[in-house]
Amino acid sequence: TGRIAKQLYPKADIKITGFEKADYPDDFFDIVIGNVPFGNYKVSDKRYDRHNLLVHDYFFAKSIDKVRQGGVIAMITTNGMSGGTFDKRDSKARRYIAQRCDLLGAVRLPSGAFEDAELPTDILFFQKRERQRDLTADMPDWVQTTIIHESDHVKENGEVRHNIVTENNYFLEHPEMVLGKQEVVNGQFGPQLVCLPTEGNLREKLKNAVSHIQGTIENTGFYELEEDIDATVIPADPNVKNYSYTLVDDTVYYRENSVMKPVDMKDSMLERIKGMVEIRDCTQELIRVQ
Structure with a gap:
């Protein structure tokens, strides 16, 4: 499918690789949309290994870093045997998300909504915050779950297993x-x-549910769509960190979200910036080689 997509959209940056190997820049994209893999296993990624996240939660964590402040993440995730991202008792992954994002809303689909998918699935919508939230003072209710079922199961060896089923407070409310x-x-x-599943048209139910999700995303300036476009403005280079300087054909540019603009300063200041950019790039290359 990746090779087909490359043929259909030759100008798009399509990577045929695992998400853990994709080198997309941080704070770059306006929106991330995906159907994340689900399983009781982890992905090896040095940047996120210390968080000890299961694969579906890892996709949320990395996606958060890739969208800009105010950017939106819309993900489909299976609820699964262990409660998935939203219902499981362990709130570690939800706390990680809540520190960095606001929940715009969530929709729970019935089993069978997708072909060959018997387990229920959730569509989760988050928006990246400008600053991380202090969870000790501001804990969103959706981080927590409520016990909705408890029972004991006696195994053949006489051992008693206490079973607990939890549901996210968002869906209870x-x-x-x-x-x-x-x-x-x-x-x-x-x-x-x-x-x-219940009676009724699922598509209409989904359309109605999504209408309850409230949120706005600021226009970051798709200058190429404007009639009075400044010809000196160019698309942002993904390899250039957001809100930083770079050199293009010996001209100093400043990256701001999805575009880069030439810097208008005194010649002496521009020469100083050029020198600092060259030192920075050289240092980063040395670190990479080491």
Whole structure:
């Protein structure tokens, strides 16, 4: 599919590689949309290994770093046996997200919404904050879950296993965002929460649910779409850090989100910036080689 996409969109930067190997710059994209992989395993990525995140949570964490402040993340994630990102008892991943993002809204789809997908899925919408949130003073309610089922199971060896099923507080407070009937059923690994299909057109239900999600995204300036475009403005180089200087054909540019603009300063100051940029680039190259 990646090779097909390259043929269909030759001007797009399409990488056929694992997300952990993709070298996209931080604070660059306006929006990230994806259907993340799900599983009870982790991805090796030095930058995120210390957070000990499962693969689906890792995709959220890295996506947050790639969008700019005010950027939006819209992800489909399976709720799964272990409760997925939103329902599991362990709030570590949600705390990580809450420090960096605001929740715009979430929609829970019933099982079977996607072909060959029997488990329920969530569509989660987040917006990246300008500053990280202090969770000790401001803990969003959706970070927490509520126990909705408890039961004991006696194994053949006499050992008693205590089973607990939790649900995210957001869905408890917003049942209109659950597009099915939720029940606790006995699964392969014990009780689990499922979302069963109900009568009605799922597409219309989804359209209605999404209408409840409120949010705005600021225009960062798609100058190429404007009639009075300044010819000196160029698309941002992904390799240039946002809000920093760079050299293009011996001209000093300043990157701001998706574009780079030539800097208008005195010649003496421009020469000083050029020298500092060259020193910075040389230092970064030495670090990379080492």
